[in-house]
Amino acid sequence: MGDGLRYIGVAERRARLGARHRLGGAARAAGPVEVAESLVALHGTDPATVYLAVGARLADAAKTVARTERALYEDRALVRMHGMRHTVFVFPAELTAVVHASTGLAVAGRERASLVKDMAKAGAPDAAWLAEVEESALAALARRGQATAAELAADEPRLREQFVYAAGKSYEGVHTVSTRLLRVLGVEGKVVRGRPLGSWTSSQFRWAVAPEHPEPAVAEAQAELLRRWLAVCGPATEADLKWWTGWRVTEVRRALAAIGAQSVSLDEGTGYVVDGDVGPVAGPAEPWAALLPALDPTAMGWQRREWYLAPELWPALFDRSGNVGPTVWWNGRVVGGWAQRADGEIVWRLLDSEGVGRDAEAAITAEAERLREWVGSTRVTPRFRTPLERELSA
Known part of the structure; x- marks a missing residue:
């Protein structure tokens, strides 16, 4: 490209994606933990996404739900917690300290300050009162092991206290102390989400005390998180990295320097890979098809998506807030969307x-049948619905 940097084109980027994101043939994983480790993070805002993203990448998807639940709630090898961009993800347990130090601490400070400020505006009790309630709630949670907010409020009634949020504004509302406080404690890494109240598609979770972990330095944690992500998703631009992490550009550049990232040339400008990853990468041996869920970490992995998702497809596949819906992939690019109908049928459109x-088309049909088989009688409706998904599921 005239700048002395190795050029990595669209075809090679798609090949890397198929192999490293466990989507193509022999690249598929043996278990849920292996999937999470390969992707660094699984989007958890919509609980069903975690299971659907895992199932799409397993060599044998037959027991996806049972195996993923065991990893989440029995082995605790996977942990659901707030991470990048103040979004809920599922991480390998070994990464929780890195994620908390690299992204959670800054968000946690803002969240607690916002809660104290909102309570003060509403004339609610002060920070000292809140600290008492917090200590009592954590003690109750430790005794119970896991509990819902309502169960904790039975032990600590002050959690039921309410205060008006944004009084006089168009978005005025009433918050309970439990709702806001548990959210703050989650971002601070003091509690984590436990088992849901219903099935694997439920968004109502119990809470549990977070396991203790060492607290690495922020710069060290940021370098480690970026290294892991870039090893899976590189090459990526500075804008991609800033968007995915939610960090300031100065933090992204500091982390790139710390890991000795190498520059490459992309169609959209300069990109970065981890040290030693400049050379050609072989993709899956055979073309591959995949049906990925709404908010899948591959579809949402980069800010610039033209190399795998044509802009003319965006209106049908994204909601108004930029959340991607269920997508159909062929050999490294999005070619359509899919949905589940009320009778369980998986339908798709190019x-x-x-x-x-x-x-x-035969490979896509086979993937749709594979998905239908392991999902079974469960009906999955994405939390953020998109135009094509609504149309197909009708």
Whole structure:
């Protein structure tokens, strides 16, 4: 490209994606923990996404739900917690300290200050009172092991206290202390989400005291998180890195320097890979198809997505807030979307048929059947619905 940097084109980026994101043939993983370790983080805002993202990447998806639940709630090898961009993710347990130090601490400070400020404006009790309630609630949670907010409020009635938020504004509302406090404690790394109250698609969770862990230095943690992500998603631009982490650009640049990231040339400008990852990377041996869920970490992995998702497809596949819906992939690019109907049938539609022949359609059909088989009688409706998903599921 004239700048002395190795050029990595779209075809190679798609090959890397298929292999490193466990999507193509032999690249598929043996278990849920291996999937999470390969992707660094699984989006957890919509609980179903975690299971659907894992199932799409397992060599044998038959027991996806049971195996993922065991990893989350029995082995505790996976942990659901707030992470980058103040979003809920599922991380390998070994990464929780890194995520908390690299992204959670700054958010936690803002969240607690906001809670204290909102309570003061509403004439609610002060920070000292809140500290008492917090200590009591954590003690109750430790005794119970896991508990819902309502169960904790039975032990510590002050959690039921209410205060008006944004009084006089169009978005005025009433918050309970428990709702806001548990959210703050989650971001601070003091509590984590436990088992849901219902099935694996439920968004109502119990809470548990977070396991103790060492607290690495912020710069050290940021370097480690960026290294892991770049090893899976590189090459990526500075803008991609800033968007995915939610950090300031100065923090991104400091972490890039700390890991000795190497520069490469991309269609959209300069990109970065981890040290030693500049050379060609072999993709899956055979073309591959995948049905990925709404908010899948691959579809949401980069800010600039033109190399795998054509802009003309965005209106059908994203909601108004920028959340991606269920997507159909063929050999490293998004070619359509899918949905589940009320009778359990998995239906899909091509939006970009270029290079998608009979073999591709047969592979996509097989993936739809594989998904239908392991999901079974469960009905999955994405938390953030998109135009195509609504149309297909009707």
